[in-house]
Amino acid sequence: xxxxxxxxxxxxxxxxxxxxxxxxxxxxxxxxxxxxxxxxxxxxxxxxxxxxxxxxxxxxxxxxxxxxxxxxxxxxxxxxxxxxxxxxxxxxxxxxxxxxxxxxxxxxxxxxxxxxxxxxxxxxxxxxxxxxxxxxxxxxxxxxxxxxxxxxxxxxx
Numbered sequence: 001x002x003x004x005x006x007x008x009x010x011x012x013x014x015x016x017x018x019x020x021x022x023x024x025x026x027x028x029x030x031x032x033x034x035x036x037x038x039x040x041x042x043x044x045x046x047x048x049x050x051x052x053x054x055x056x057x058x059x060x061x062x063x064x065x066x067x068x069x070x071x072x073x074x075x076x077x078x079x080x081x082x083x084x085x086x087x088x089x090x091x092x093x094x095x096x097x098x099x100x101x102x103x104x105x106x107x108x109x110x111x112x113x114x115x116x117x118x119x120x121x122x123x124x125x126x127x128x129x130x131x132x133x134x135x136x137x138x139x140x141x142x143x144x145x146x147x148x149x150x151x152x153x154x155x156x157x
Contacts, residue, residue: 005076013129018077020122021134025068025079026090027118031111032061037098038108046101057108057148064141071134091118102156109152112145119145 002010039054069079080086087094091114095107119138126134 007074007076007133009075009129009131011076013125014075014131015077017122017125017129017131017134018072018075020118020125021068021072021075022077022080023089023091024115024118024122025065025072026086026088027092027111027115028061028065028068029083029086030090030092030094031115032058032065034092034095034098034107034111035061037095038104041098042101042104043099044101050101050104054104067137071137074133075131105152105156109149109156112149112152116142116145116149 002012005011005014035054035058039051039058042050042054069081072079080089092111095104097103119142123135123138123142126132126138
């Protein structure tokens with residue numbers, strides 16, 4: 001019989017899942033800071049609507065960062081917390097141009113794509129681990145973010 005952690009999941013599978021969740025935590029953290037930069041520095045005729053939309057997004061990301069970190073703890077592992085680790089691990093890179101609304105929305109869409117792909121990998125791994133908690137979290141995130149992709153894409157057209 002496999003060794004089980006405190007919530008009844010296979011220890012080795014949970015470890016692999018926690019490692020993937022730490023990757024997600026890194027991407028979310030860089031994405032969060034990029035969105036804060038867009039919110040603070042946006043300029044132009046779409047300032048008011050984008051300023052508000054970016055605030056909505058970074059407030060949502062703040063909650064997700066906490067939920068992902070707490071899920072890692074629930075699995076019995078330690079969430080990474082150093083920004084230097086996030087920068088090494090994240091596929092999303094820091095944005096340097098933060099005041100052009102169109103570019104910011106395009107970068108937001110690219111970041112969402114990276115995150116959704118990773119969350120689908122986590123979803124597959126959580127299903128193999130019989131981890132309904134992580135599975136439900138990823139399903140909710142994916143559904144919500146797919147709608148954001150549609151909405152931000154419509155904005156660009």
